[in-house]
Amino acid sequence: MAASETQTPATPANAAATSSARARAADFIVKRHYLQWWEALPWVLIIAAYFIFPDRMTFGTQVLIGIMFALSLDLILGYAGIVTLGHALFFGIGAYTVALLTARWGWGEPISSMLIAIVLSAVAGLITGWFLLRYRGLTLLMLTLAAAILVQEAGNYRSDITGGYDGVPGMEIGKLFGIFENDLYGRNYYIYVGVLLFIVWYVLRRIVYSPYGAALTGIRENVRRMYAIGSPVHRRLVTAYTIAAGIAGMAGALFAQSTAYATLGVFDFDNSAKVMVMLILGGTGRLYGAFIGATVYLVLEDDLSKLSPTFWQFGIGLLLVLTVLFARRGLLGLIEDALKYIRRGAKS
Amino acid sequence: MTAALQVEKLNRSFGALPVTRDVDLTLERGARHALIGPNGAGKTTLVNLITGVLKPHSGRVLLNGQDITSTSQTERARRGLARTFQINQLFRGLTVLENIVMAIGERDGENNNLWRPAGAKPSVIEEALDHLESLRLVDDALKLIRELPYGRQRLVEIAIALAQKPRVLLLDEPAAGVPSSESHLILDVVAALDPDIAVLIIEHDMDVVFRFAKEITVLVQGAVFTHGTPEQIMKDEQVRAVYLGEEGHKAGERSHG
Amino acid sequence: MSASAIVSILFDGLAYAMVLFIISVGLSITMGLMGFVNLAHGAFAMAGGYLVVTLTRSWGVPFLPSLLIAGVVVGAASIPFERLLYSRLYKATELDQVLLTIGLAFMAIASYTYFYGPAPLTVPLPSFLTGQIDIGVRTVPTYRAFTIVVGAVLIALLWYGFERTNIGAKIRAAVDNRRMAQSVGINVDRLFTLTFALGSGLAAFGGGLAIQTFGLTPSFAVLYLVFFLIIVSVGGLGSLKGTLIASILLGVFDIGGKYLYSDAGGFFIYVFTVLVLLIKPAGLYGRE
Numbered sequence: 001m002a003a004s005e006t007q008t009p010a011t012p013a014n015a016a017a018t019s020s021a022r023a024r025a026a027d028f029i030v031k032r033h034y035l036q037w038w039e040a041l042p043w044v045l046i047i048a049a050y051f052i053f054p055d056r057m058t059f060g061t062q063v064l065i066g067i068m069f070a071l072s073l074d075l076i077l078g079y080a081g082i083v084t085l086g087h088a089l090f091f092g093i094g095a096y097t098v099a100l101l102t103a104r105w106g107w108g109e110p111i112s113s114m115l116i117a118i119v120l121s122a123v124a125g126l127i128t129g130w131f132l133l134r135y136r137g138l139t140l141l142m143l144t145l146a147a148a149i150l151v152q153e154a155g156n157y158r159s160d161i162t163g164g165y166d167g168v169p170g171m172e173i174g175k176l177f178g179i180f181e182n183d184l185y186g187r188n189y190y191i192y193v194g195v196l197l198f199i200v201w202y203v204l205r206r207i208v209y210s211p212y213g214a215a216l217t218g219i220r221e222n223v224r225r226m227y228a229i230g231s232p233v234h235r236r237l238v239t240a241y242t243i244a245a246g247i248a249g250m251a252g253a254l255f256a257q258s259t260a261y262a263t264l265g266v267f268d269f270d271n272s273a274k275v276m277v278m279l280i281l282g283g284t285g286r287l288y289g290a291f292i293g294a295t296v297y298l299v300l301e302d303d304l305s306k307l308s309p310t311f312w313q314f315g316i317g318l319l320l321v322l323t324v325l326f327a328r329r330g331l332l333g334l335i336e337d338a339l340k341y342i343r344r345g346a347k348s
Numbered sequence: 349m350t351a352a353l354q355v356e357k358l359n360r361s362f363g364a365l366p367v368t369r370d371v372d373l374t375l376e377r378g379a380r381h382a383l384i385g386p387n388g389a390g391k392t393t394l395v396n397l398i399t400g401v402l403k404p405h406s407g408r409v410l411l412n413g414q415d416i417t418s419t420s421q422t423e424r425a426r427r428g429l430a431r432t433f434q435i436n437q438l439f440r441g442l443t444v445l446e447n448i449v450m451a452i453g454e455r456d457g458e459n460n461n462l463w464r465p466a467g468a469k470p471s472v473i474e475e476a477l478d479h480l481e482s483l484r485l486v487d488d489a490l491k492l493i494r495e496l497p498y499g500r501q502r503l504v505e506i507a508i509a510l511a512q513k514p515r516v517l518l519l520d521e522p523a524a525g526v527p528s529s530e531s532h533l534i535l536d537v538v539a540a541l542d543p544d545i546a547v548l549i550i551e552h553d554m555d556v557v558f559r560f561a562k563e564i565t566v567l568v569q570g571a572v573f574t575h576g577t578p579e580q581i582m583k584d585e586q587v588r589a590v591y592l593g594e595e596g597h598k599a600g601e602r603s604h605g
Numbered sequence: 606m607s608a609s610a611i612v613s614i615l616f617d618g619l620a621y622a623m624v625l626f627i628i629s630v631g632l633s634i635t636m637g638l639m640g641f642v643n644l645a646h647g648a649f650a651m652a653g654g655y656l657v658v659t660l661t662r663s664w665g666v667p668f669l670p671s672l673l674i675a676g677v678v679v680g681a682a683s684i685p686f687e688r689l690l691y692s693r694l695y696k697a698t699e700l701d702q703v704l705l706t707i708g709l710a711f712m713a714i715a716s717y718t719y720f721y722g723p724a725p726l727t728v729p730l731p732s733f734l735t736g737q738i739d740i741g742v743r744t745v746p747t748y749r750a751f752t753i754v755v756g757a758v759l760i761a762l763l764w765y766g767f768e769r770t771n772i773g774a775k776i777r778a779a780v781d782n783r784r785m786a787q788s789v790g791i792n793v794d795r796l797f798t799l800t801f802a803l804g805s806g807l808a809a810f811g812g813g814l815a816i817q818t819f820g821l822t823p824s825f826a827v828l829y830l831v832f833f834l835i836i837v838s839v840g841g842l843g844s845l846k847g848t849l850i851a852s853i854l855l856g857v858f859d860i861g862g863k864y865l866y867s868d869a870g871g872f873f874i875y876v877f878t879v880l881v882l883l884i885k886p887a888g889l890y891g892r893e
Binding site for chain 1: 871886
């Protein structure tokens with residue numbers, strides 16, 4: 001039997017080699033979460049947009065809200081690998097919390113309403129997640145879809161309260177900190193939502209780089225192995241789902257506040273599909289895919305769907321098909337591949 | 349002294365087909381116990397029943413004297429039961445080091461932490477590297493699992509189970525799929541396992557079985573056919589007829605002269 | 606609730622259910638056979654509907670032959686889709702299948718909107734299908750009775766095909782245990798192409814029937830998709846019986862619900878779906 005390459009005798013030279021390999025490996029893990037320079041790019045662009053496109057800030061605010069919504073989905077879909085068809089449920093709960101607080105109970109203070117909206121959506125996420133995340137596949141798709149439709153139907157039933165598909169009447173959003181209100185160009189709200197998005201991004205980034213975040217990836221990559229090493233899989237998934245629901249609710253609340261409008265359409269399957277498309281286009285499981293995907297999707301939608309809604313719908317369908325077949329890791333994946341290609345070219 | 353693992357009259361059927369029939373098995377602390385039998389005998393099913401992947405229709409499983417028959421797979425792993433799978437179940441998109449850190453993280457509760465960066469606890473990383481070093485995998489620490497040759501991956505499969513610091517270790521055909529030029533890597537590791545751990549190994553290779561096992565259980569069609577020391581099994585005419593055949597006989601004679 | 610009302614609900618519910626069944630049965634069998642989540646199934650039904658409209662209105666083909674032609678044409682046309690697109694994703698994740706087929710559905714809706722316009726279209730029915738017919742207890746719209754009859758005939762044909770023919774046995778075996786079916790020499794890929802074509806053809810046929818029952822707009826592909834999905838998940842993938850029972854339950858519940866609680870009517874189906882799936886995640890007649 002030939003000597004294997006790993007049966008190296010323990011000499012001082014080998015001990016040194018091993019310890020340097022150890023140091024390298026430890027170094028990699030320790031430094032994994034350090035901020036890379038390009039992670040500042042999204043923020044540079046977001047701030048730049050304020051100065052470059054001052055009269056598109058209303059739209060800009062909606063893009064930021066879309067990014068937030070997509071980020072919330074990335075946690076459960078991109079990191080934990082949970083596929084649902086009802087994520088709009090939490091967006092809707094957030095939107096309606098804000099809407100009903102002001103329209104029915106005269107509470108228009110934006111920050112506290114938003115916080116209440118986050119709590120309610122998170123609770124909804126906790127409850128639905130606890131029951132539904134025991135299931136997978138078609139069953140989970142149908143249960144989450146049905147849950148969103150049920151809430152929508154309930155809202156329709158009591159359209160006396162909710163205003164049904166026409167929207168909640170009499171929404172009056174208060175001034176931020178008692179001073180700033182949403183001006184015609186939406187500049188104040190852009191800053192407000194931008195700051196909140198920064199906080200969400202920071203929190204999510206910490207979560208995905210934490211040991212818990214690693215466990216979520218483990219669940220996505222090989223749930224059988226996770227059970228075998230004693231991971232409380234269901235509990236981990238429900239936690240992620242609750243956090244994601246809270247963030248989605250936050251996005252919904254900001255949507256209602258920035259547009260002073262909320263209709264039952266927020267619960268539509270269309271909305272759940274839209275945020276999924278945004279995330280897939282950008283790239284799942286990397287956080288920044290949400291930034292790219294939401295921006296590209298919403299900008300294209302804003303420009304193209306005004307020209308022809310039919311062509312827009314066809315285009316999105318086609319884009320989706322092409323992405324699944326050829327660019328599975330989304331735009332972010334394409335950028336990564338391009339950079340790898342360039343780097344290889346630069347070496348030779 | 350309480351046995352590390354005790355299986356009592358375990359029964360399980362798939363529809364009308366019984367796959368595990370009244371199986372009894374005992375692993376004392378430090379056991380080196382082999383489970384052999386023809387294909388389809390139900391060996392992996394038994395491991396699945398012990399680890400909690402499947403629920404038995406009747407019978408009990410006791411871990412260190414505690415009845416775990418109705419506890420979940422997760423809970424059993426937390427109480428010190430680890431296993432490897434017949435086909436590697438690793439995190440293929442992660443590095444070798446991250447695979448081990450995952451097991452340690454679940455074991456010591458680190459994975460409940462949502463806030464601290466994953467690399468911030470040096471003791472976890474050091475422990476993971478210690479495990480890798482004892483299996484001579486340090487040089488591969490930063491390689492992705494899918495980049496490793498299958499034999500090395502199989503080592504990681506064992507490393508992950510060991511990182512759980514188990515009291516009972518179930519190895520399902522650890523050398524399966526490994527090219528013969530690399531199988532000694534696996535066998536060396538199995539031979540060097542901590543003497544305190546109770547080990548059950550499913551194996552087909554009789555060389556391995558006779559070298560490693562102090563006790564052998566023969567499973568045929570879901571039931572315990574016989575059980576005893578390697579010498580007894582080797583001399584047993586019925587076992588030979590049912591399973592061992594000439595090959596096994598020769599292997600037995602080689603190991604025990 | 607009067608006896609007459611009950612009869613109405615049952616009858617209308619059954620008629621509704623038959624159309625749903627004809628469209629959904631193909632989805633159930635293909636999902637059960639290949640595990641492929643096909644959210645574009647509604648688009649095939651819609652294609653059938655629009656083809657029937659074109660055949661009857663522009664080419665003067667009578668209604669009944671149009672239904673058959675639409676079924677055959679769409680069934681045949683679905684084969685290149687299956688061979689070139691769907692087959693690439695059999696081993697892919699469910700998410701990928703969902704996204705691909707949603708994308709196809711969007712493309713279909715946009716295309717039909719472009720060619721036919723967004724307004725609802727109707728189809729000229731032969732005179733013997735219009736009006737009312739006396740079924741003894743009361744008079745009912747003839748078309749609905751027709752749907753029930755067509756449904757019953759199809760159920761009989763499908764049952765015979767599944768239970769009594771060689772092909773049917775192969776399909777049932779492959780649904781039951783694909784790997785084992787392959788190991789005994791059944792060409793599962795070819796079987797799937799055949800089943801997919803059959804399912805899409807049936808969907809198109811049902812789509813043609815549905816014009817009168819549900820109306821036809823380009824949104825048909827996604828509007829009723831939820832119902833088809835509910836039927837196949839509640840009934841159980843790959844089960845003829847399950848699809849039939851789920852269709853009947855859905856039809857009767859929906860009609861009944863709307864009759865009794867007009868506003869909250871839609872509620873019931875979704876509650877029912879959730880309850881069934883929580884207790885039997887694989888559906889009433891599904892395999893675990």
